[in-house]
Amino acid sequence: xxxxxxxxxxxxxxxxxxxxxxxxxxxxxxxxxxxxxxxxxxxxxxxxxxxxxxxxxxxxxxxxxxxxxxxxxxxxxxxxxxxxxxxxxxxxxxxxxxxxxxxxxxxxxxxxxxxxxxxxxxxxxxxxxxxxxxxxxxxxxxxxxxxxxxxxxxxxxxxxxxxxxxxxxxxxxxxxxxxxxxxxxxxxxxxxxxxxxxxxxxx
Numbered sequence: 141x142x143x144x145x146x147x148x149x150x151x152x153x154x155x156x157x158x159x160x161x162x163x164x165x166x167x168x169x170x171x172x173x174x175x176x177x178x179x180x181x182x183x184x185x186x187x188x189x190x191x192x193x194x195x196x197x198x199x200x201x202x203x204x205x206x207x208x209x210x211x212x213x214x215x216x217x218x219x220x221x222x223x224x225x226x227x228x229x230x231x232x233x234x235x236x237x238x239x240x241x242x243x244x245x246x247x248x249x250x251x252x253x254x255x256x257x258x259x260x261x262x263x264x265x266x267x268x269x270x271x272x273x274x275x276x277x278x279x280x281x282x283x284x285x286x287x288x289x290x291x292x293x294x295x296x297x298x299x300x301x302x303x304x305x306x307x308x309x310x311x312x313x314x315x316x317x318x319x320x321x322x323x324x325x326x327x328x329x330x331x332x333x334x335x336x337x338x339x340x341x342x343x
Contacts, residue, residue, distance in 0.1 A: 185339075186216065191238050191313060192343035197336045200329075201233055214238040218336065220329070224322050226297040232321040232329055234336055244312040250286040251279045257307070261290050270295035274302075283341045285310050293323070302326035304334075310342050 186203060187194040197203075197218045204217040219233030245253075258277040265271040275291035287308035294301050303320035317340060319333035 186218070188214070188216070190214070191315075193236075193315065194339075194341050195234075195236065195336065196339040197234070198332075201332070201336065204230065204233070206235070208237065211239065212237045213240050220321075223325065224299070226299050226301075226322070231296075231299065231301065232325055233319075234333055235316075235318045235320075236340075237316045237318075239314040239316065241309075241312045241314055245309050247286050247310070250309050254279055254288065257288055261288075261305075261307075265290070265292040265294070268294045270300070280306065280308075282306070282308060282338060285315070285340075285342050287315075299323070306337060308340070308342075315340075315342070 183196050183198040184203075185194055185196045191214060195218070200220040200222060201218040202221050204219045204221075206215040206217050208215040215235065215237040217230070217233055217235045219230035221230060223230065223232040225231060254277065261277050262273050265273050271292060271294040273290060273292045277288050277290045280287055280289050285308045287306055289304055289306045291302075291304045293303065300323040301320055302323050303318060305319075306315075306317040308315040308317065317337055319330075319337060321329045321333070
C-alpha cells in the first residue's frame with residue numbers, strides 16, 4: 141500500500157493547477173473522440189473511446205480541443221467562449237485531463253489515500269500565484285468512480301479565479317476534472333459546472 145500511495149502522490153503532483161482553458165487553436169481532438177464542437181441550446185455528450193469516458197454539457201459550454209501538457213496523456217475542455225478571456229485563454233469552464241499512473245489502484249483503496257493526497261494538493265495550491273485552499277480535500281464518488289475534490293482560488297492575468305478540482309481514479313488512470321470561473325462569475329456558473337461534472341461516466 142505504501143508504494144501505491146507514493147505512485148498516486150507523484151501522479152497528483154503532475155496535475156497543473158493553473159487550469160486556464162486554452163483557446164480553440166490549442167490542439168486537435170482525435171483519440172476516439174465524438175461530439176459536436178458547440179453545445180447550442182441542447183445537451184451534447186462527448187465520448188472518448190480510448191480512455192472510456194463521457195461527459196454531457198450544454199449552454200454556455202462548448203468543446204475546446206487541447207494539446208496535453210505537464211505529462212498528461214490526454215486533455216479536452218468545455219468552455220464559455222462568450223465569457224472572459226484571461227491571457228488569451230478562456231477563463232470559465234471545465235477541463236478534463238487523463239494521467240497514467242505506474243500502478244493500478246483498486247476502487248476500495250482510493251479513499252485510504254486521503255491523508256497522502258491532502259498535503260500534496262494543499263502545497264500545490266499555495267504554490268500558484270495567490271493560491272488559497274477554500275475547502276478541505278474531500279472524498280467523492282461520481283457515477284461509481286472514487287476520488288477527491290478540493291476548492292481553491294488563485295490569481296491569473298490580474299483576475300481572481302475560483303475553482304474546484306476533482307481527481308478520480310480508476311485502475312491505473314487518473315482523471316483530473318477542473319471547473320473554474322473568474323470570481324465574479326463563479327456563483328452564477330458553479331451550478332452548471334457541477335451539473336456537468338456529475339454526468340462524467342467511465343466504462
